[in-house]
Amino acid sequence: MKKIIALLAVAAIALTAFAGCGSDAGDQGGSSADGTPKTIKMSGSTSMEELAKGFSEAYGEKTGATITVEVGGSSVGFKNVAEGVSDIGNVSRDLKDDEKAKGLTETVVAIDGIAVIANAQNKVEDLSADQLKKIFTGEITNWKEVGGEDAAIVVMGREAGSGTRGAFEELLGIEDACKYAEELNETGAVKTKVSSTAGAIGYVSMSALDSTVKGLRIDGVEPTEENAKSGSYSLKRPFVMVSSPNASQATKDFLAWAVSDEGQEIVTHLKLISIK
16 A cells, blocks of 8 residues: 555656646746746848847846847848747838738837948048939949049949848839949948949948948938937938747847847947937
């Protein structure tokens, strides 16, 4: 009899342990059953890569969460979330109508200016919005037509699907009309190509501006954070993180932190425009 009672006690303990493993109670707050924070997978815009990594590092140190960041363009990020491949998609532009119809959740985490850049040796300092349109659509092809030297304008741009390209073309009203000499797949690649090509012009996230290229004034306004925030500089776009309406609690907690005062400190540190 004692032997049977002992065996029943062991069985009861085993059943209790098994039930605990199968329970979703440990998943509250976005943690796995053993209490370890889940990994949040983020993908999308290369323009948002630095911000995404800044967020992931700060949030990881604060909470112990693991956040992976992959790039590939805004459209890729949106598609990955829609198909359940990523938890968060980084989209560096307003969502298109067909994307909005998918019913994903949009969280604007920052505002970014788009800087028009030229080779550092270029004499031109300022372009009007109309001149800019004509350059990128191929109507103006020589720098002498806008006050520069007699040299061909070499137009560099981003690949189809890029959030920076989509926002730039939409802001100027020249969607699908640009005449690019080259289409490059990263912000850094555009900057490198413009810095090494005489007569080149392109566009990058304002936060990527440095001394290797010249940031051009548009309608007399410098491409600075202050001017973008005040509205005097017109080329600016939202940095959006999209997620599923059924996102995990871990993902929701991260997005809430990103728009908090603490998260927005990362935004301003990276010379982006806070939503606060």
